[in-house]
Amino acid sequence: MSPDRPHSYGSGIHPRSDPQEPAAMRYTALPRVRSIGAARAASTAAPAPGAAGGTAASGGGAAGGPRHIGRRIAVLAACGVLAVGCAKAGTAGTDSTDGNGGASSPVKVGLLYSKTGPLAAYGKQYLEGFKAGLDYATKGTGKVDGHPIEFVEQDDAGDPAKAVSGAKELIGKGYKILAGSTASGVALQVAPFAAQNKVLFISGPAAADKVTALNKYTFRSGRQSYQDTLTAASFVGDAKGKKVTVLAQDSAFGQANVAAVKAVLGKEGATVDAVLAPPSATDLTPFATQAKAAKPDLLFVAWAGETASALWTSLNQQDVFSSTRVVTGLDLAASYPLFGPAGEKISFLNHYFAGAAGTDIEKAMTEAVAKGGSKPDIFTPDGFTAAQMVVHAVEANKGSADDTAALVKALEGWSFDGVKGHLTVRAEDHALLQPMFQVRLTGSGAAAKPTVEKVLPAEQVAPPVLAMVG
Structure with missing residues (x-):
């Protein structure tokens, strides 16, 4: 589930989901272009033979x-x-020539994400995952058919206006592929703009359901709110006659979660209502009290922001856990201690945590991220998957990103092995079908650790097929 601005997780503890606009961060020039291949060459003792x-x-x-x-x-x-140093176009990692016999031109990718701002922690995970995924998908070369994949980082600070401004700048400089969107509010603004300019856009952790099927140029490399909700529904069993209350912030993220719960559990016969708090609220006791007074069979918490710890404290003080089952999403590792004593009383749905998947690709990602001094976290796979998608689309088009329609065609219906397991880009609406997890948190404080109780297969948590809007 994704809040209004965050790619934030459907529930749990995240940076604020609906941050106020930070100080203006206008760009007069693009940040330094990053190239995996170039970085590798620069780190060697001598320049590569025939380096351009x-x-x-x-x-x-x-x-x-x-x-x-x-x-x-x-x-x-x-x-x-x-x-x-030129050679014929071939497999990834080899030098090749363009049609005029010149050195291989780079494929430019613009990453629009929260490098700073309330969602910077998520943005960092996404970026680390993208770098690891690019290295993995290109077999350590940073190239596709001899063409270096170069990416430039554009900080949107979680603000849609800044993101659109950054997208305009990148597209004006010839970028045909954009990726990122830590925040749902950003993705929902950038996606239409990318479509207007016929640019491939791969949204990242932004989980708002409206991103799916928004237009034919937009894809996603993470999960969406509907998949979170279906995972939450797996805790309920037979929903007929049950009462479900959604406790969330009054933001696009929170509203998306309410809509998803109504669509999933309401359709199965549950009565669904909501308690919505202003994103700026700091005293959360009144909202915890309202949630308890609703006497639901299931309380679904979709929360994002620095106030999450206060929310869980309020729910525990109001003794909500003794009267209802509480389900929420397990967020980034830094949030685990914030649940406090309530942690072991919560049923967690989960998109990803380090070690959850147990796949060979997860191991490769973990090793790559560790080399940079970090550890994988909830949204590291989103960046990794985005890089896999970029490389596949470009590889299917022989190292070129010039034909956006061809890039789109290459991704539609693509099924592949990712960090979490087997993933599929559904051709009809570009939803990313993927497994999800039921998780338990044990211990408290720094000792709190998650374990997987059940893996839900992709088909069980697949959102309904939507007609493409644009």
């Missing part, structure tokens, strides 16, 4: 030679420079 950067410098010097050198010689010298 070195030969280009030489070519520049030759072009400025004495005027008495004939034009023909200059042209031949330039051709010689272009030919250095």
Whole structure:
């Protein structure tokens, strides 16, 4: 489940889901371009043979030679420079040439995500996952058919206006692939803009259901609120005649969760109501009291932000756990201690936690992230999966990102092994079908640790098929 702005998790503890607009962060120039292949080359003791950067410098010097050198010689010298280190287009990691015999052009990817702001912790996970996924999908080369995958980071600070401004800048500079969107509010603004400009957009942790089927150019590399809700529903059993209350913030995230619970459990015969708190509220006792007074059979908590710890304390003080079953999403690892004594009383649905999947790809991601001094967390797989999708789409088009329609076609219906297990990009509406987890949290404080109680297969938590809007 994703709050209004966060790619935040459907419940649990996250940075604020509906942050106020931070100080303006306008970009007059793009940040430094990042290239996995370039980084590897730079880290070696000597430049790679035939590296484009070195030969280009030489070519520049030759072009400025004495005027008495004939034009023909200059042209031949330039051709010689272009030919250095070139080979036929082939598999990922090999050098190749473009149609004019020149050095392989890079594939540019723009990452629009929360590098700063309330969702920066999530953004960091996404970025680390993307780097690990790019390394994995290109077999450590950072290239597809000889074309380096270069990405530039654009900080949207969780603000849709900044994200659209950044998207305009990137598209104006020729970027055909955009990825990121830590926040749902960002994704819902960037996706239509990307479609207007016929640019591939792979939304990340943003979980709002409206991102699915929004337009044919938009995909997602994470789960969506409906999948969270179906996971929560798995705790209920027969929903007929049951009363369900959703406790959430009054934001796009919270409202999306209410809508999803009504669509899932309401359809199965449950009565669904909601207690919504302003995202700015800090005294949460009144809302915990309202939730208890509703006397639900199941209290579904969809919360995001710094106030989550206060919320759980209020629910525990109001003795809500003794009168109803409480289900929420397990968020990032830093949030585990914040549940306090309530942690062992909650039924957790989960998108991902480090070690949850037990796959070989998860192991590869963990090792890659560890090399950077970090550990995987809830949204690290979203970045990893995004990189897998980028590489697959470009590889299917022989190292080119010029034909967006072809990139879209390559992703529609693609089924592949990811961090969490087997994933499928549903062709009809671009939903990402994936397994989800039922989780228990044991211990408290720094000792709190999650364990998987049940893996729900992708088909059990698949959202309904939607007609493509645009």
